Amino acid sequence: MQYSSPIREPLITGSKSYHDITEDIASCTEGRPSLSWLILVSISGVIAFIGICCILWTIWMGIGTWGLNKTIGWAWDITNFVWWIGIGHAGTLISAILLLFRQKWRTGVNRAAEAMTIFAVMCAAIFPGIHMGRIWLAFFIFPYPNSRGILWVNFNSPLLWDVFAISTYFTVSLLFWYSGLVPDIATIRDRSKGLRRKIYSTLSFGWTGTAKQWQRFESLSLILAGLATPLVLSVHSIVSFDFATSVIPGWHTTIFPPYFVAGAIFSGFAMVLTLMLIARKVMNLEDYITIGHIESMNKVIILTGSIVGVAYTTEFFVAWYSGNVYEQYAFVNRAFGPYWWAYWSMMTCNVISPQLFWFRKLRRSIVFTFVMSIIINIGMWFERFVIIVTSLHRDYIPSSWNMYSPTWIEVGIFVGTMGIFMTLFLLFSRTLPVIAIAEVKSILKSSGDQYIAKFAEMEQKKDQYGVGGDLAGVEKRDAK
Amino acid sequence: MESFTFSSKEKKYSFILMGIGLLLMLFGIFTNLENPTRIATAFMYNNVFFLMIALTAMFFIAAHTVGWGGWYILLRRISEGMANYIYVGAILTIIILALGMQSIYHWAQPGAAAHDPLDLLAGKEPYLNVSFFWIRTIVYLALWCGFTWLLRKNSLQNDLNPSIALYEKSKVYAAGFLFVFAISSSTASWDYTMSVQPHWYSTLWGWYNFISAFVTSCAFLSLFIMYLKEQGYLKEVTDEHLHDVGKFMFAFSIAWAYLFFSQFMLIWYANIPEETGYFKLRAEYYPLTMYITFALNFIAPFFILITRKAKRTYGVMRVLACAIIIGHWMDFYQMMMPAALKENHMAPASIGALEIGIGLLLGGIFIYVVFHSLSKAALKAEGHPFFKESVLHHT
Numbered sequence: 039m040q041y042s043s044p045i046r047e048p049l050i051t052g053s054k055s056y057h058d059i060t061e062d063i064a065s066c067t068e069g070r071p072s073l074s075w076l077i078l079v080s081i082s083g084v085i086a087f088i089g090i091c092c093i094l095w096t097i098w099m100g101i102g103t104w105g106l107n108k109t110i111g112w113a114w115d116i117t118n119f120v121w122w123i124g125i126g127h128a129g130t131l132i133s134a135i136l137l138l139f140r141q142k143w144r145t146g147v148n149r150a151a152e153a154m155t156i157f158a159v160m161c162a163a164i165f166p167g168i169h170m171g172r173i174w175l176a177f178f179i180f181p182y183p184n185s186r187g188i189l190w191v192n193f194n195s196p197l198l199w200d201v202f203a204i205s206t207y208f209t210v211s212l213l214f215w216y217s218g219l220v221p222d223i224a225t226i227r228d229r230s231k232g233l234r235r236k237i238y239s240t241l242s243f244g245w246t247g248t249a250k251q252w253q254r255f256e257s258l259s260l261i262l263a264g265l266a267t268p269l270v271l272s273v274h275s276i277v278s279f280d281f282a283t284s285v286i287p288g289w290h291t292t293i294f295p296p297y298f299v300a301g302a303i304f305s306g307f308a309m310v311l312t313l314m315l316i317a318r319k320v321m322n323l324e325d326y327i328t329i330g331h332i333e334s335m336n337k338v339i340i341l342t343g344s345i346v347g348v349a350y351t352t353e354f355f356v357a358w359y360s361g362n363v364y365e366q367y368a369f370v371n372r373a374f375g376p377y378w379w380a381y382w383s384m385m386t387c388n389v390i391s392p393q394l395f396w397f398r399k400l401r402r403s404i405v406f407t408f409v410m411s412i413i414i415n416i417g418m419w420f421e422r423f424v425i426i427v428t429s430l431h432r433d434y435i436p437s438s439w440n441m442y443s444p445t446w447i448e449v450g451i452f453v454g455t456m457g458i459f460m461t462l463f464l465l466f467s468r469t470l471p472v473i474a475i476a477e478v479k480s481i482l483k484s485s486g487d488q489y490i491a492k493f494a495e496m497e498q499k500k501d502q503y504g505v506g507g508d509l510a511g512v513e514k515r516d517a518k
Numbered sequence: 519m520e521s522f523t524f525s526s527k528e529k530k531y532s533f534i535l536m537g538i539g540l541l542l543m544l545f546g547i548f549t550n551l552e553n554p555t556r557i558a559t560a561f562m563y564n565n566v567f568f569l570m571i572a573l574t575a576m577f578f579i580a581a582h583t584v585g586w587g588g589w590y591i592l593l594r595r596i597s598e599g600m601a602n603y604i605y606v607g608a609i610l611t612i613i614i615l616a617l618g619m620q621s622i623y624h625w626a627q628p629g630a631a632a633h634d635p636l637d638l639l640a641g642k643e644p645y646l647n648v649s650f651f652w653i654r655t656i657v658y659l660a661l662w663c664g665f666t667w668l669l670r671k672n673s674l675q676n677d678l679n680p681s682i683a684l685y686e687k688s689k690v691y692a693a694g695f696l697f698v699f700a701i702s703s704s705t706a707s708w709d710y711t712m713s714v715q716p717h718w719y720s721t722l723w724g725w726y727n728f729i730s731a732f733v734t735s736c737a738f739l740s741l742f743i744m745y746l747k748e749q750g751y752l753k754e755v756t757d758e759h760l761h762d763v764g765k766f767m768f769a770f771s772i773a774w775a776y777l778f779f780s781q782f783m784l785i786w787y788a789n790i791p792e793e794t795g796y797f798k799l800r801a802e803y804y805p806l807t808m809y810i811t812f813a814l815n816f817i818a819p820f821f822i823l824i825t826r827k828a829k830r831t832y833g834v835m836r837v838l839a840c841a842i843i844i845g846h847w848m849d850f851y852q853m854m855m856p857a858a859l860k861e862n863h864m865a866p867a868s869i870g871a872l873e874i875g876i877g878l879l880l881g882g883i884f885i886y887v888v889f890h891s892l893s894k895a896a897l898k899a900e901g902h903p904f905f906k907e908s909v910l911h912h913t
Binding site: 138283294337349353356361 | 584585586588589638641642645682685693697700701704708717719720721722723724725765769772776777780781783784785787788790792903904906907910
């Protein structure tokens with residue numbers, strides 16, 4: 039017996055039946071693509087093409103095409119890398135941690151968020167790859183037995199830990215995403231004919247939906263959720279180690295691991311909102327991604343945004359409290375030095391503006407949420423820029439002080455990754471169900487609006503039956 | 519409506535616990551008269567430990583309230599009882615600080631800044647000075663007590679007169695508490711446990727303290743659930759509920775280890791002397807405490823609580839809950855005592871009758887407060903709109 043308190047907001051509206059759910063979601067992948075989709079995919083395709091050209095130019099000419107100098111040895115590339123990896127965190131958080139916390143609303147957004155994770159990690163991986171300079175030697179980062187003698191990977195380096203962390207994360211996220219897709223792919227297969235049917239048939243691994251298959255499917259998703267949960271934390275913790283293990287003022291601080299994780303989830307949810315607010319409108323999925331879903335995601339945003347805010351304040355306070363003059367200088371320089379605009383953009387976008395979500399009206403406003411989701415993504419990009427560039431640009435020796443500004447090649451690569459990301463996401467939205475059909479069905483009887491209405495009706499007869507009894511009564515009445 | 523009676527037998531046992539604690543404590547005080555730092559610090563760390571447990575019980579309620587959690591409603595009165603200890607903790611904090619602040623906190627002694635060999639304390643004086651420390655303490659305690667009182671009153675009113683308006687109000691109180699707690703849990707940790715070693719600093723400290731207390735609070739919650747069940751109360755609470763509390767204990771034990779490791783590894787790796795001092799002191803003079811703490815707080819819960827069956831077996835859960843409580847009690851000991859002794863030029867000590875005695879005394883008072891609060895109200899918050907969800911809770 040599934041039960042929800044009648045004061046809970048329904049998560050599926052429009053009195054959907056199981057069949058309606060299949061129709062509504064699977065039909066998005068069928069038929070001819072709409073004009074708006076074609077326009078969007080061509081725009082993002084062009085942007086992706088420009089980005090790929092800039093990447094090839096970098097590989098051809100070398101890192102000299104970037105604005106780096108001897109003081110600021112990495113800047114946009116690592117900023118973009120951390121930004122994309124951070125965005126990739128929401129998917130696994132929604133599918134793994136919220137699964138363990140039994141948050142039913144996650145079913146409306148988990149599929150798209152997981153897909154987003156995979157595409158974001160792919161975009162992120164580009165940056166360290168091309169920053170190596172000689173990308174054809176990228177296999178050097180793998181600790182395979184070789185004959186290079188002393189040219190061996192450095193196991194003491196967090197950069198190497200990153201390679202392991204991110205490749206593990208990518209693998210598990212991909213498995214999680216794909217295993218969740220199998221029943222839904224089978225649903226699409228059953229609705230299609232000809233070559234399309236053959237393709238989906240292969241992709242569905244012969245799923246027939248027997249009880250045994252479902253049983254295995256459930257165990258697998260729990261195991262993957264268990265594996266993915268520590269990964270959500272470990273990936274961005276290890277990314278933060280890239281900075282925090284150093285002795286650079288502004289980088290070496292113990293709060294980095296949990297604070298990076300919170301920031302990553304923060305930006306990831308913002309990106310999920312940006313994409314899903316468009317998708318629900320364009321694909322008519324308002325019944326599955328309701329205002330309630332948006333409100334829940336905004337609550338995660340205010341939580342993680344506040345955690346990040348507490349972390350910024352803590353860092354600033356402890357820099358002063360430590361009595362370490364270099365540490366103090368690094369933070370004052372962040373806020374009032376030549377990069378003050380980056381610092382205050384970060385503070386406004388990440389700490390101050392999300393506090394507006396304390397107001398229920400704003401949490402439930404689509405326009406406001408959309409604007410905020412963009413603002414947060416800008417803010418989180420600035421956060422990484424502030425941490426990386428402002429901590430580096432004032433070196434220990436004043437003669438090495440320097441400024442950094444990107445070249446158009448770097449800008450092109452960054453914008454290009456957005457094009458790659460959007461192109462992949464648009465292709466995904468046309469070929470695979472953007473909402474997990476089977477999972478949404480699993481919450482229908484507890485969170486569909488017609489069922490919630492029924493619970494409310496039962497609630498009024500509470501005195502007559504007492505706990506539990508009335509529920510059985512209504513079930514019987516329905517059977518008749 | 520089910521109600522809990524605080525039986526004379528239970529009262530007797532909690533008084534026996536307090537009595538044993540009191541005896542050990544007196545013995546400890548008389549054998550340590552020459553060492554006021556140890557006496558005062560033993561009181562302070564035990565007090566902070568139980569106060570933080572009560573606060574994190576409040577956090578448990580508040581987080582579930584704003585997150586629309588339904589499953590925990592049957593357990594809510596236990597958490598409320600634990601939160602009610604905040605009043606006792608507040609009074610104790612004031613008494614201990616009034617009597618022993620200078621014995622515990624080296625920086626609070628007159629002239630400490632002027633005679634600081636590292637010449638750092640003068641720079642910290644705007645924050646670390648006695649009057650501002652008192653102002654902060656009073657503000658924390660007033661806010662914590664105020665929110666506890668508001669949320670408890672709201673919950674009790676809802677018993678008599680269930681209404682959605684009260685439920686909506688409880689969300690406002692809970693959000694207010696979370697906002698206050700997000701800031702004050704960190705700043706209070708800097709004040710009470712970090713400033714014992716005033717030269718040392720770690721940005722992660724506040725969250726590390728919070729996690730340590732939160733997992734202990736969940737362990738206490740599970741012990742109270744199992745006790746009440748065995749006494750025949752709370753029939754609707756099933757293994758499902760205990761399983762979920764067990765998951766909290768499991769997950770936050772890992773979270774504790776994660777924060778411990780993050781703090782330790784970053785300090786070890788960067789190897790900056792002003793930071794490594796913290797671990798050097800403990801590794802050199804208190805290695806056993808460190809290893810036992812790690813074993814009880816991470817190794818044991820991780821390997822034992824990982825299975826589904828363990829979280830549903832009373833015997834296992836009880837042993838693990840005790841392990842977590844003892845482990846984190848030792849963790850709070852090692853956060854404060856080694857540094858307090860060193861800063862005040864005392865020889866390293868080990869956990870003795872004094873610390874154990876005060877722990878048992880405060881533990882006895884804590885248990886008494888919880889049972890007393892349980893007996894003062896209905897055992898189940900039946901008027902809560904999610905009550906039925908909690909009754910029908912299954913995985």
